Amino acid sequence: MATLAPVAPVRAVDPLDVSRPELYRDDVWQAPFRELRATAPVHRVEHSDFGPYWSVSTYKPIITVESLPDLYSSQAGGITLADFIENNPGDVRMPMFIAMDRPKHTGQRRTVAPAFTPSEMVRMSDNIRTRTSEILDSLDWNTPFDWVDKVSVELTTQMLAILFDFPWEERRKLTFWSDWAGDIELAKNDELRLERLKHMYECGAYFQNLWNAKVGKDPTPDLISMMIHSDAMAEMDQMEFLGNLILLIVGGNDTTRNTMSAVAYGLDLFPDQRAKLEANPSLIHNTVQEVIRWQTPLAHMRRTATADTELEGQQIKAGDKLALWYLSANRDESVFENADQIIVDRANARRHLAFGHGIHRCVGARLAELQVSVLLEEMAKRRMRVNVLGEPERVAACFVHGYRKLPVEISRY
Numbered sequence: 207m208a209t210l211a212p213v214a215p216v217r218a219v220d221p222l223d224v225s226r227p228e229l230y231r232d233d234v235w236q237a238p239f240r241e242l243r244a245t246a247p248v249h250r251v252e253h254s255d256f257g258p259y260w261s262v263s264t265y266k267p268i269i270t271v272e273s274l275p276d277l278y279s280s281q282a283g284g285i286t287l288a289d290f291i292e293n294n295p296g297d298v299r300m301p302m303f304i305a306m307d308r309p310k311h312t313g314q315r316r317t318v319a320p321a322f323t324p325s326e327m328v329r330m331s332d333n334i335r336t337r338t339s340e341i342l343d344s345l346d347w348n349t350p351f352d353w354v355d356k357v358s359v360e361l362t363t364q365m366l367a368i369l370f371d372f373p374w375e376e377r378r379k380l381t382f383w384s385d386w387a388g389d390i391e392l393a394k395n396d397e398l399r400l401e402r403l404k405h406m407y408e409c410g411a412y413f414q415n416l417w418n419a420k421v422g423k424d425p426t427p428d429l430i431s432m433m434i435h436s437d438a439m440a441e442m443d444q445m446e447f448l449g450n451l452i453l454l455i456v457g458g459n460d461t462t463r464n465t466m467s468a469v470a471y472g473l474d475l476f477p478d479q480r481a482k483l484e485a486n487p488s489l490i491h492n493t494v495q496e497v498i499r500w501q502t503p504l505a506h507m508r509r510t511a512t513a514d515t516e517l518e519g520q521q522i523k524a525g526d527k528l529a530l531w532y533l534s535a536n537r538d539e540s541v542f543e544n545a546d547q548i549i550v551d552r553a554n555a556r557r558h559l560a561f562g563h564g565i566h567r568c569v570g571a572r573l574a575e576l577q578v579s580v581l582l583e584e585m586a587k588r589r590m591r592v593n594v595l596g597e598p599e600r601v602a603a604c605f606v607h608g609y610r611k612l613p614v615e616i617s618r619y
Contacts, residue, residue, distance in 0.1 A: 220251060225251070225254045225529070226254075227391055230600060230603060230607060243538060247267055248520045259508075260527070261531060262529065273564050279510050282512060286390050286508050287529055288393035302453040304457070313438030327576050338361060338581055341356070347617065353614045354612045361462075371428035381459065383452075387406060387455065388605065391602065409455075413448075457569075460608060461574060462574045464608030465574065468497050469578065470592040470594065473497075475594075487583070494575055495558060496548055500548050502607055505606075506532060507532070511523065590618065591617050593615050
């Protein structure tokens with residue numbers, strides 16, 4: 207008589223394992239983080255799909271970790287909970303400056319930083335306003351459409367195409383590559399890891415052609431030309447070039463895109479705050495900070511301890527990985543009163559950690575703020591209100607915190 211193969215025991219779900227994708231897909235991440243903040247701001251999760259890790263969920267210890275980049279490395283294990291698997295055909299090391307430590311991080315960051323200075327923001331603002339106006343003017347009033355596709359994705363993809371001097375008619379390739387590169391859940395499936403690698407190589411080959419076309423030419427104010435004309439990045443090998451491309455594509459796309467979607471979804475969720483903003487457009491710049499805080503488009507960054515240390519009374523060992531949950535720090539009630547609500551005139555909205563803190567703070571933060579500000583300003587000029595028609599389809603992952611679809615219609619107020 208045949209015997210049944212033994213069934214592998216099903217691991218009990220740890221309710222405080224906040225890396226589980228369904229928490230974000232179903233938008234139920236708030237309760238476990240509330241418990242973590244109240245009872246265990248630095249909490250060890252032994253069993254997760256990403257292996258053991260420390261959850262850092264309140265504001266103060268995240269600032270501590272971010273302020274000690276030599277002790278808590280970005281390079282040792284990368285910047286997401288997903289580990290690099292040696293000798294796995296779906297994994298190839300792609301160095302990128304966000305996942306480097308000093309001194310190499312410093313030189314490469316300095317190379318791209320001039321693209322995001324205040325003077326560059328002034329130079330780009332007219333272009334951003336023109337494109338935003340064109341997109342808003344193309345929308346049909348009182349007719350259902352997907353805000354994510356028509357507004358958020360289109361605006362951010364256009365911006366990326368300009369930053370990279372990328373062929374305009376093929377700009378949606380950037381969205382496609384960004385979605386594959388930023389999906390941390392793919393790490394759990396060998397086939398999908400391989401498929402992602404194939405798309406990343408396609409991305410690299412495409413950009414290599416753009417690079418080759420600019421070699422030997424005069425400098426232009428796009429990111430590829432800046433890399434070519436810099437000491438720190440001119441001699442990158444192909445994997446490092448690809449790694450930095452992916453960083454700039456995901457960093458410039460997913461984050462701003464999901465904040466633009468949160469503008470529509472979040473303000474609809476708090477109609478009294480939307481009315482306050484509509485009555486007083488001078489609140490737009492503060493509202494941008496508040497929506498970024500409330501959404502936190504990248505839920506976490508990972509650091510790896512380089513030596514034994516102590517954090518909030520917990521013993522951290524060399525090699526331990528820590529998830530810095532910006533998403534939770536931005537709901538820390540000891541810093542932000544009524545943190546689960548959007549409050550458009552919140553006095554300390556700017557203290558949010560959505561861009562990180564310290565040497566790895568988002569290099570493109572000013573550009574993200576500018577794009578979202580212009581969107582709100584142009585909506586105000588048109589007295590455009592976004593009415594959400596149903597629940598959004600959310601990204602099922604613990605890294606990119608965002609929206610895949612958001613059904614809306616627009617009306618005048």
